[in-house]
Amino acid sequence: MTAESRADHRPSATPPLTERQEARRRRILDASAQLAARGGFDAVQMREVAEAAGVALGTLYRYFPSKIHLLVATMQDQLQHMHTTLRKRPPAGAVPAERVAETLMRAFRALQREPQLADAMVRALTFADRSVSPEVDTVSRLTTAIILDAMGAEQPTPEQLSAVRVIEHTWHSALITWLSGRASIAQVKIDIETVCRLIDLTAPRRPAGR
Amino acid sequence: MTAESRADHRPSATPPLTERQEARRRRILDASAQLAARGGFDAVQMREVAEAAGVALGTLYRYFPSKIHLLVATMQDQLQHMHTTLRKRPPAGAVPAERVAETLMRAFRALQREPQLADAMVRALTFADRSVSPEVDTVSRLTTAIILDAMGAEQPTPEQLSAVRVIEHTWHSALITWLSGRASIAQVKIDIETVCRLIDLTAPRRPAGR
DNA sequence: ATCAAGTCTGTAACTTGTTCTACATTAGCG
DNA sequence: CGCTAATGTAGAACAAGTTACAGACTTGAT
Secondary structure: OOOOOOOOOOOOOOOOOOHHHHHHHHHHHHHHHHHHHHHHHHHOOHHHHHHHHOOOHHHHHHHOOOHHHHHHHHHHHHHHHHHHHHHHOOOOOOOHHHHHHHHHHHHHHHHHHOHHHHHHHHHHHHHOOHHHHHHHHHHHHHHHHHHHHHHOOOOOOHHHHHHHHHHHHHHHHHHHHHHOOOOOHHHHHHHHHHHHHHHHHOOOOOOOOO | OOOOOOOOOOOOOOOOOOHHHHHHHHHHHHHHHHHHHHHHHHHOOHHHHHHHHOOOHHHHHHHOOOHHHHHHHHHHHHHHHHHHHHHHOOOOOOOHHHHHHHHHHHHHHHHHHOHHHHHHHHHHHHHOOHHHHHHHHHHHHHHHHHHHHHHOOOOOOHHHHHHHHHHHHHHHHHHHHHHOOOOOHHHHHHHHHHHHHHHHHOOOOOOOOO
16 A cells, blocks of 8 residues: 555654653653643643653753644644544545545544643644744644545645645634634534535536436 | 624623723724734733833723733724725625625735734634633624625525635634745635635525536 | 763743732712 | 722732753763
8 A cells, every 4th residue: 555655744854863852752742732631721831741741841942942832743743643543444435525524523523532632732733823834834734634535635636735725724713613612513513514515616527426 | 672783793791981991992902903013913912002002001901801802802893994994895796706705805915914913813813712702703703794795695594604604714724824924825815715616505596406 | 981062950030921909090979 | 079989000929931051961973
């Protein structure tokens, strides 16, 4: 299988870390996720993360130059998980639009299990300013890869890529409205299904319903 | 009928303000917009807003219980402007989808003139947590009203309302990617046009088929 | 094994959002 | 008019993100 064509997600120009450094990084990310899962964005306090990870505050800041960087990296980490999980059990729908909607709903259910963690990650993602662009972009590319996987589009047209971008927009924004209690789970579902109709609209050839 | 009528954008249970209070509120909102226009989200510092508005810090917090509340209120204010401006020169497109896209692009161009102000308002909007839900909801209703106006849909179907919600999602999220420098103006335009195609899909009378 | 350069640690300081307190002013009402 | 509660003012105090720094520890090359 060509299962690793788009699978290289790590930032490219990172000098290799020693084993202990890799371990520190992991402890930090785990501590971050754990604190986030408990109390959301506000509960991820840099001093607490440092202490929980057994690392000095200055070190934490050397690894992640801001709280936002840390949480975006945490999201990267979680997305990685999700992506491999999804690859193991691909969506079953007959039509691309269905498969994408199913995939996103599966991801959504995963987030519902840890709503506080979702809160921390999504808020960080949308609050990120230019200094975090590369990292946010990595998250975005991961999300795109997941959606394209679900579509089964090897060679997406520019039109399809636009549709995917719009789907991502909707996905993020719908999550936010859900997290802030302004939309129900049912409404998020409807929004996702609605936007996925765009995929039919942009299929390379005629939609050819079956 | 209660004070909560469809076009009433002000929070309902607000005791009437005296003239001096109305003036203070206005000075605060103006100061906020001015500081935001200069340096974006970070430049809106509560002490500075208070000083610029000629008001004590405690008073500022009595009027707006947090920086996020303040910036969301600022957005409400600006949207109000935009709405009345748009009503004066309605979009000219022949088809609802075109008119909505035109309207959003007009709003987008307005934001481009004050990108820093846009940054402050949009970041506040998406960062807002549950405590700001009512205010964010007001902004959302205003946006919905603007889009429905452009569609010319007096009696929108539930399907159309879903489409409008998805358009709003795309609008907010596309703005964020633009503000953080991850998408070009051209790309935002494409995304808006792409999502507006959903309106055709959900028009009450459909084209042939299915 | 040794040395230089780079990393970590612990801790204090600084910034800005937010809260608190003590006092002054204002608004509404008898 | 004169009182009382609400509102406003000035400024200190507190919280959490971020930065700074001196000293200890790895690490990698010689």
